[in-house]
Amino acid sequence: MGHGRMLRKEDARFVRGRGCFVDDVTLPGMLHGAVLRSPYAHARILSVDPSAAESHPKVRAVITGDVLAERGLAWMPTLSHDVAAVLATDKVRYQGQEVAFVVAEDRYAARDALALIDVEYEPLPPLVDARRALDPDAPLVRDELDGRTDNRIFDWESGDAAATDAAFAAAAHVSSCDLLYPRVHPAPLETCGTVASVDRVTGRLTVHATTQAPHAHRVLYATVAGIPEHKIRIVAPDIGGGFGNKVGMYPGYLCAVVGSMLTGAPVKWTEDRSENLMSTSFARDYHMRGEIAATADGRILGLRVRVLADHGAFNGTAQPSKFPAGFFHIFTGSYDVPAAHCRVTGVYTNKAPGGVAYACSFRVTEASYLVERLVDVLAHDLGLDPADVRRRNLLRPEQFPYRCATGWEYDSGDYPRTLELALEMAGYDQLRCEQAARRREHAETGRGTLMGVGISFFTEAVGAGPRKQMDIAGYGMADGAELRVHPTGTAELRLSCMSQGQGHETTFAQMVAEELGISPHDVEVVQGDTDRTPFGLGTYGSRSTPVSGAAAVLAARKVRERARIVAAALLEVSGDDLVWEKGRFHVRGDREAGASMREIALAAHSDLELPDGVEGHLDATCVYNPPNLTFPCGAYVCVVDVDPGTGQVVVRRFVAVDDCGVRINPMIVEGQVHGGLADGIGMALMELVAFDRDGNHLGASFMDYLLPTAVECPSWELGETVTPSPHHPIGAKGVGECATVGSPAAVVNAVLDAIGVRHADMPLTPAQVWRAVQGSPLRTDLAIGERS
Known part of the structure; x- marks a missing residue:
């Protein structure tokens, strides 16, 4: 019970091969998508001709940048307030960039049809050495941005330059070193993928995706696709490793959504290992x-x-x-x-x-x-x-x-x-x-x-982080938790963070169990479904325990205080006269007169008369904004x-x-x-x-x-x-x-x-x-x- 070396609850399904990953999701009538990627690091696109691919007997749709532009979907925001092309139209800016998307009856036909799309490129000089990026003659990567004359994104500084210069002037010794932290890749066990389904009758969009931030993705889909946020459901099932690679939204995700809009059928897209290593988010450099x-x-x-x-x-x-x-x-x-x-x-x-x-x-x-x-x-x-x-x-x-x-x-x-x-x-x-x-x-x-x-x-x-200091895409980085104790004393904890293998189903159950004095096995942890969980910005940067964990603990403490009120009514004493010991309240000075959490939970859902202004049930929510x-x-x-x-x-x-x-x-x-x-x-x-x-x-x-x-x-x-x-x-x-x-x-x-x-x-x-x-x-x- 509570903190300690408890075996992971989620491992039972994993070791038996009963996990549910995005690639395990199969929906009736589901189609499959594949991405055509640029062979060049830098080239102007002269033309894209999808006609041969569209003639393939198993192809249901070919999506190009022009198709997206007609729907106002050519660009999407990044998590740093930049904008990125969903599918390249003017030029490609890195090898592996997405140029077109094929929707077909099976994944093999979709990949075969990629070779039928005729793209004419005009190669341009590439910029691969960041040390040349600000040279006057360096190739301009983002020439589509108004007023862009060089490759600078930002200049930023921190600290006290004058005080630092003075410290160096007074020092007996100065050492210096030039270092490179090279570009590396998270290389998760499972690559990125999605299954998108648009209901043409209700207009509701359901997306199963390998995402570490389901609620952030829902906001981005609403922003880009123009679908009301309440009609979007993001489901992140089991994820085979994320390590930051699955925070952002990739073009394949959005193309699968558009593919479902065009065909009226669910569309699955799963990248292969080479695509993951070439084109999904890197780090360092x-x-x-x-x-x-x-x-x-x-x-x-x-x-x-x-x-x-x-x-x-x-x-x-x-x-x-x-x-x-x-x-x-x-x-x-x-x-x-x-x-x-x-x-x-x-x-x-x-x-x-x-x-x-x-x-x-x-x-x-x-x-x-x-x-x-x-x-x-x-x-x-x-x-x-x-x-x-x-x-x-x-x-x-x-x-x-x-x-x-x-x-x-x-x-x-x-x-x-x-x-x-x-x-x-x-x-x-x-x-x-x-x-x-x-x-x-x-x-x-x-x-x-x-x-x-x-x-x-x-x-x-x-x-x-603290909302006053930190946000992602304009949304403050506070996280939510919702806790419900059922009449029988078991509990359901709903979180805005998302596990990629860290053991959330175990550790968060242990945190709640420690606060309520129940068994961690009696706490179900719900995550990864925007229809069932409170808003939050997901898991990365070791946010889970410091932010969502704090929300869970504070929600549990709110439930415990509500349980005190119910126990006081049940035992016909003042709440101040009750003493908490793990799993039960008892009357001060009389340990025999008490009630367990299970008994309190049942009473909270019964006809027990509670004080005026006090509602029944043992539920609580918390939005935690860390100081x-x-x-x-x-x-x-x-x-x-x-x-x-x-x-x-x-x-x-x-x-x-x-x-x-x-x-x-x-x-x-x-x-x-x-x-x-x-x-x-x-x-x-x-x-x-x-x-x-x-x-x-x-x-x-x-x-x-x-x-x-x-x-x-x-x-x-x-x-x-x-x-x-x-x-x-x-x-x-x-x-x-x-x-x-x-x-x-x-x-x-x-x-x-x-x-x-x-x-x-x-x-x-x-x-x-x-x-x-x-x-x-x-x-x-x-x-x-x-x-x-």
Whole structure:
């Protein structure tokens, strides 16, 4: 009952193959859609002739940009107030962009008919290197925008430039480093897809979709298609991973809706793996120059950062729109930095739209990687131990709540204790002794592998967010919960967030059960259906527990207080005379005189006479507008062995100590951390969305876009500290993305520590590591994406 290591309720159907995913949805008379995509990264469209495809005996409709334009559906808003073409009409702006959509009787006929559509292109020079985006002679990506003369999306800055300049002028030492956080892909297990059905009689639209934000999608459909929102139902069934990839609305979704409008039948569209890797939302792609000012003994005095952000052909970032660079301005990380300033410039390029909140809280991943690399570079330059530099600069418990140099207030934490626990678990001093012995042996014999130890300490910023500061597409980021206790004492909780594998059906049931004193098995969690759930902006950026979880807890507490009133009437005493113990109220001083939640629930639905103005039933709602973000943190230690002859990296050990506040279900927390650590190893060592100089995508399958497996991952060693969030109802902070934020820097720091190189960019592939060992020039064209 309540919090603890409870097995996941949803797994029973998954392990038996009884899950229901979008591709499992089959409706009577259902047709199938397929997307024609551009082979060019940048080309003008001279003509589109669908006549041969329309003559195919199994084709029911061919949708082009002109067809959509006739219906006023040619453009759709992105989550960052940009506009994106549903189907390209004037020109294509990235390889894989949608040009036409075929609706046919089966998926094979739909795909076959794509080859019958005749599109004449005039190739244009592509822009694939963001560092050229602002050059006077750079190709103009968004020439359809009025007054557009260059590829700039935004210029944004945070911090105090004058104070930072003064700190640098007074510093005994300044270290700097140019870094690339390369473009990566969420690569969910299930690709994106939808089944759209328009009822011609009622005008009602029902969409089954792989979406992390059903209510946000309903708003967008109403905005774009002109259908009244109350006549739109979005259903998100089981989702095989999202990681931010399934936040936005893709052209295939809207085309399926139009296909249903044209044919009068349901239309299913499911992308294949290559389509998912080529054209759905990417992440990262930040070129960063960081400078760190310090005293001679490594005390940080200031940070200065310049960033060039590659957002692809459309600015489709799923992040609070008041902060175009997301939460990158929490780039001071976990350290007491007196002065800091950053400037971020976003640019368009001929790549698929990027900037998705992929397993990070709106750019915190890039910010954390930046500061953790800078701290290691500072230690390298000063000849200091990286652990000691962190010890000197970490925030201390008595400094919380702490307002960082860019204005954000961190809620709580015991950073020194978290770091020391990680170092103790790893046996840090012994590791350094082992490393010294291995280095001596290698110097003497030239044989054996090189050993490296890497540390990272991160602070996340999750739980977006306070409505006064954050919105998506103009809608405040508050979330709702509705709780109903039935006459028999079982409960139904309706949420606006949406699970993609995090175990919501278990953890949210545990939260309600803890508040009401009932079994989690007696709490049904409803999510993913806009007809059955309250409005909210969905799941990403580790919002679930900090925002929707808080709403659920507060709704449960409202129910409990209503139960107190019912119990007082049932027991014929004043509510003030009742004492709550888990699952029941009893009369103060007489534990035998009481009523269980089940008895109270039945009484609330009976003919029991309640006080004037008090309604029956045990129902409650809550819309939770968090007062602040929550700030989980963690300390990671990675140990690697590097073969200098081949550049091969083996992650031998990984110690991860996380502080995510109160843990609802430790087993689910550990599973989230395991996944994030594997994710970090992938990004540090192998994952790269690559393009050649013509803008051709080079990673359209898992043969080219490499993902980590169990072979590349060690047995994780996990620890925990707990500092509850002071403003969250149960002190929880969220953990879903923490390991992805903290782990890449630990791996990179370990590899560079092994080979004695000051800096090299991810991914540290064997070829990249080998070049660094040999002293050969590193591949700077990885910034463009050509692989080593």
